């Protein structure tokens with residue numbers, strides 16, 4: 393069963409720039425997908441269509457069988473999004489409050505909210521800083537807080553927009569480990585990046601975008617050698633013919 | 642948004658943090674009315690209490706002065722007008738305007754009242770979560786017909802959410818311009834335009850981004866709110882404030 397189905401999706405901003413041009417693809421439940429593309433190729437714009445932050449100017453986006461434009465709130469409940477810039481995603485005045493923000497919006501009971509909040513904080517390893525002010529956290533901690541805020545809403549699909557930007561080596565590994573664990577626990581994962589090396593070893597499928605079009609899609613092993621044609625660095629391990637090597641090993 | 646301005650919530654465990662937000666709003670109203678009736682010494686006394694409260698919860702008074710320095714010019718202006726325009730015996734004449742003893746007292750009183758209200762606001766915002774303010778406003782508006790309490794409280798909550806963002810943006814815009822030597826330009830109009838246009842653009846851009854982040858997490862005015870509960874402590878504090886008020890109005 394496809395949890396996401398995109399048909400001929402086009403998006404033109406009000407100033408006339410066509411950012412997505414007839415995108416077609418679908419995502420199966422439990423898949424791990426990496427969308428790669430250079431700056432400005434339309435990755436963020438594409439993700440925003442999945443949870444109704446933008447609506448298609450052409451074509452359709454279906455989430456779990458229902459069109460996103462018809463019921464964006466439902467789409468937002470099913471598809472959680474971790475933004476490219478965690479600073480703007482943080483809303484609460486303390487770490488705990490920020491994580492509780494989503495479940496509160498779902499009109500859950502207090503007890504359920506507290507339970508979800510502490511679980512999300514535990515998973516992301518932030519339990520020891522529940523009362524800190526989010527804006528004083530380090531970049532890696534902020535990213536994990538953004539993830540916790542989305543996890544507490546228990547979405548089926550998690551989208552990550554450049555989850556490794558601004559993170560150092562340990563920070564990257566920590567976030568990567570979390571993403572992989574979430575995938576193991578049954579979440580569908582969609583990650584955008586221009587840096588394949590960090591994540592490609594874990595992906596089921598790779599989609600390469602350029603100028604708002606999908607230019608390659610398929611198994612990572614088969615198409616990764618084409619990445620450099622479209623302005624994405626090919627990981628050294630694949631260039632050396634070493635197969636896929638995880639950043640965690 | 643790494644740096645912080647004074648006007649934002651500070652998580653702490655203190656007596657003031659624990660007071661029910663509805664009571665805090667009530668206290669502000671009471672103290673506001675008191676300060677209108679009270680004389681200079683009692684307003685001074687109230688201000689000392691508030692400053693003490695601010696220091697106790699760890700706010701640096703210097704930081705506040707620095708954040709609000711433009712406001713000091715405004716206060717000086719108000720003070721000057723009052724000081725020179727009140728009746729009474731003139732004891733110095735500057736540029737043909739008489740400075741009177743009564744004027745000085747009245748100028749100080751007016752300025753002190755304004756300062757007191759600002760400090761109270763600061764004390765309130767730094768010890769009350771926006772969610773609590775929202776719940777309190779919700780509670781106040783609930784019995785009123787024709788006004789949707791949840792709408793009003795949502796808007797107030799959003800407004801409080803955006804004030805620190807705006808202050809932060811202003812500071813960032815200013816430092817970005819200083820870094821490129823805006824000080825070499827002497828024309829104040831040029832500087833004002835070059836400051837306000839990018840600032841406004843920035844504020845709208847950021848407001849858009851934050852509201853998008855809120856929307857992504859299903860924000861609406863139908864949501865589980867903060868539960869408020871008043872304790873014995875709140876009532877005791879209310880009685881203490883009323884007593885202080887009555888005493889200061891009667892005897893000072």
Ligand SMILES: Nc1ncnc2c1ncn2[C@@H]1O[C@H](COP(=O)(O)OP(=O)(O)OP(=O)(O)O)[C@@H](O)[C@H]1O
Nearest residue numbers: 405407409411429430431432433434435436437438
């Ligand atoms: N609101 C907007 N109005 C007009 N054009 C926009 C708007 N938002 C984005 N664009 C344009 O759309 C294009 C794609 O932007 P998008 O943010 O989706 O790219 P991206 O692949 O995420 O890039 P990056 O790797 O830099 O994050 C860019 O050329 C950008 O200028």
Ligand SMILES: [Mg+2]
Nearest residue numbers: 435436476553
């Ligand atoms: Mg992007």
